[in-house]
Amino acid sequence: MDNLFILLLIPVVAACLLCVVKEPTRARWIALLTSLLTLAFSIPFLIGFVPDASMQFEQSWMWIETLRLQFHIGLDGISLPLVLLTNGLIPLIVLSSFGKRYSGVFYALVSFMQAGLLLVFLARDAFSFYVGWELALIPIYFICALWGEGDRIRVNLKFFVYTFLGSIFMLVALIYLYHQGVVKSLEWESLVSLNLSEDAQRWVFWAFFLAFAIKIPIFPFHTWQPDTYTQAPAGGTMLLAGIMLKMGVYGLLRWLLPIAPFAVLSYSHIILILCVIGIVYASIIAFKQQDAKRLVAYSSIAHVGLIAAGVFSWQVEGIQGAVLQMVNHGLSVVGIFFIIDLLQERTATRSLSAWGGFAKPMPRLATVFLIILMGAIGLPLTNGFIGEFLLLKGLFDYGVWYATFGGLTLILGAVYMLRFYQKTMLGHLQPDAKPMIDIKGHELLVLSIITFFTIFLGVWPKAILGLSEAAVVNLLNQIKF
């Protein structure tokens, strides 16, 4: 049962199977069952995981013999939360699409993407990592381009080319690193023990950083994100915001920090300033957005800016906060985008000026929405608080002013999120509003699960922090000089 490869195999097999299923009802049930199966198969890893810094459940095969490139996967405390997040969110995302009539191809792409994402989080060889990195990009491009709305082709082309551009720089850096070792290899262990010169580290840093910064996205590389989130179908937005951008942060932690520690240390103040600017800038833009999805897209830039800042703060608190907040952010954006989607289905619009007063006909939605929102703005006893507290603590230890300006997210987040809630739920119904039906069935189920974890992780954050603590401490010990 503790065969990691099976986690990659199930989604791929499921994708092949789903390709040929035309009938929507059957397709979504198969997709749900296979994604639940993947989730079930990841439970043994959670149980069998020993919370120390070691790499566990490792598997490796020689992939390209002549180049000594391996297919090498393994699990440690930093990747486990993300693997659980991925496998936990995919069933929710599939379930959230039960109100639509997607054909099997849609779910096939989702499953395929899951495999790519898992490979990214599990890879122990930079070659495998890169394959997963690009593999995840292709399905989401088709999901967004085929089922999106509006100016989707142009927007998606930009998204694809922009993120691909970043990846190319990373590829160049990987090829460079490949040639540096005595024994040519892209194994994580050998890359980490390369002892690059300072100059080499600087170049490698920027190449990697560009790839990750575009994916995360960090200001000012973010402009693909609001358009893409807005035009993508709800499922695509959830995949992008909920899981895909974590690839970038994970990449920072897994590859950039250990490989180019000196460069990270010497550039961290620049990156932190970018992150903090991004937090304030995106929050301010979110104030006045009329399109609900675009509002959340900008808020997401602010949130991940804080996460990235925590990583670069180079503190246990900051990195632990980043790991926890990645999970939290995944939960909350999936919840919020789902709420936007189900309101859009009911009202055929996404404009805040056409919404309002939904709390009266939809009391259940009003409750779960509020809890998820409070999680997003970091109210104590919800998951977001611990994450933000740790991130800001990390920033504070790096520099007081970073924490002060980063902490503005506390105020600004409340401003735009409460405006969002007020414009959606409070006030009067629009005079020409259609009758609104409260959430039920799959909608209630998805949102209840998210609500439960929002509170559970707020009260018991050790569930995540305990998994990653040893690995994070080890990471910092390994790269501290």
Place this chain on the structure above:
Amino acid sequence: MSALIWLIPLIPLLGFIINGLTRNSVPKIVSGIVGSLAVLASFVLSTLAYLEVSAARDAGSVASFTVHVFDWFSVGSLRIALSFLLDPLSAIMLLIITGVGFLIHLYSCAYMAHDEGFGKFFAYLNLFIFFMTILVLGSNYLVMFIGWEGVGLCSYLLIGFWFKNSSYASAAKKAFIMNRIGDLGFLLALFFILEAFGSLEYAEVFAAASGMSVGAPVIVIITLLLFVAATGKSAQIPLFTWLPDAMAGPTPVSALIHAATMVTAGVYLVVRSNVLFLLAPLSMEIMAVVGVVTAFVAAFIALTQNDIKKVLAYSTVSQLGYMFLGLGVGAFTGAFFHVLTHAFFKALLFLGAGSVIHAVQDEQDMRKMGGLRKALPITFTTMLIGTIAISGIPPFAGFFSKDEILAHTFQHQPVFWVIGLITALFTAFYMFRLLFLTFFGKFRGTAEQQSHVHESPWLMTVPLIILAILSVVGGFINVPEALGGHHALQAFLAPVLEMGEVNHTVLELSHMAEYVLMGVSVLGALMMAVFAYTKYAKNVDVADDKKQESLLYRLSYSKLYVDELYATVIVRPLGKLSVFFFKYVDKMGIDGFVNGVGDFFIGSGKGIRQLQSGHVGFYIMMMVISVVAILLYGIFHS
């Protein structure tokens, strides 16, 4: 008992969950009973806890019990436990919260009886009690922060309880955001405390702090940040404008949250951190100035307000200002004493106002009331007691607490005392104005309203009576020595307040001087009452208030234009900035650059592809020219 104090917050939480889940499926009476019983249970437990602390104090111990519930989280060297601290300070706060809270729950059963959101209302109230008890019970700053933010959420929910009215919803949002500004200060203070002391546990922080020198910069920063937090929660300048707007919530909420408990959390925070504040004279001085200015400004605004709840709201801001003045001049006991008495009489006044509003069918404008004395005898009597108490007329509760603050202020800085005295006179004036406008003269509302005027049901009057009794006798728990008392409250709180090495300010005034100070303020208050009587009790026509267009009147009536100032200086520029960032910086600037890179390649592709004309002759020509060029290069280069 002290091992079970975790039940005090837990029971209201259970009440919240039960009420929240069943709010639409059970009759209102069940929701009311569940909600009230939950708080009553907490009150009983709090009383037991108080008795235990009291017994321990009598036995001469410091009476401080810490209960470790569970380890919340730990990262690196940072370990945060969810643990509770029962000591004299938290015991008294618990009594106020659950006691006044229970009375207000009872009152709400009748007040909200006709509201369709009855179950939801009780769920929110229980949630509030949960967070408020967490706030005072926490044994470290982070647990206090849970409660601190949690009560902010409840305040948001309850102010916006009638959320269909979008101005109410906006008031709720404003309260939350202004509170959050303070919360950022709190959070930064936490980081500084962690950095300076390595822990957030009160015991460890205060023990470590007592070794530091007076005026150490880090202590000054910490205390100033904590004070910023307190200004948000306790509605002090510059963050006070949310509290008057918060009157949009149902009246019991105004009584519980925006008068008796939540807004005093700032005072609790400062009293709790007195060890730190005593080490930072600068912060104390700033606090005193902010307190006295807030007290004066709010009282000044309250003079001319016509909405009965707005008057009380500004009065609350003003009284909170008093408390911070007291804290600033070192009268920690006095300030906390005022928290206690204020909780009684201000809750009483709000509930009384609620009873009046209930009687005249949700009319809040005092110009449309009058002459209600006969129809509402119990309400009138109890509100009269509350008014006398807040005006500082002996032997009612407000006199003792206000006197203690003023006496300390006089010793510290006579100028503050003068401003404080003027504020006290204002207080007496606007409170008696409120009383006379409401209960004296002739009824000025519609005939339809008049026919409905009735005394409130017993569920509403009983809490009024109990609070009135407390407002009368509440002051006797800390009678000053000048009046033959022995500062019982001060003695009870001694372990909390005397942890620091630095001595607290001791009142060194002679008894004679104290008598003079008391005499001046009491006499002034009485004169103001008489003045208000001549001006408003007989005068049926109150519309002439409007004719007084003097500058001062307009300033007071329009609340010093603070809201307008904030709108012009902060809110609107931020909105414009948002649009500017979105349209020009993001869309045109950054995205323009990104798209520009793409356009550059598309454009250069368009240009270069012109070479691919498709004419074979042209290709061959290019080939020949290139061959010749290479040949020539080869020849001349070598």
Place this chain on the structure above:
Amino acid sequence: MENFLTQIQGVPLNHYIIFCSIIFAIGVTGVLIRRNVIIIMMSIELMLNSVNLLLAAFSAYRGDASGQVFVFFIMALAAAEVAVGLAIIVMVYRHTKSVDIESLSKLRW
């Protein structure tokens, strides 16, 4: 055979080079300035044959037969090329009713 070689060597090598260069240049010019595909084909043949001649001359001067082997290769290749080329021209002519090279600019961009 000896006689043949001496006859070839009787003309100075420079003359061969100049002569072949002229023919080659005529061929290039023909390709460049004429628009008729058939004439272009003929010009290409001219260029090929100028090279053939030069190869033969060098071969004779150096006494090395491999140069002449190349000539045979080129002749075979030229024959094949003409066959294919003429076939293309016939097809083009059927499509466009013209043998003008300018009519064949469809493959741009």
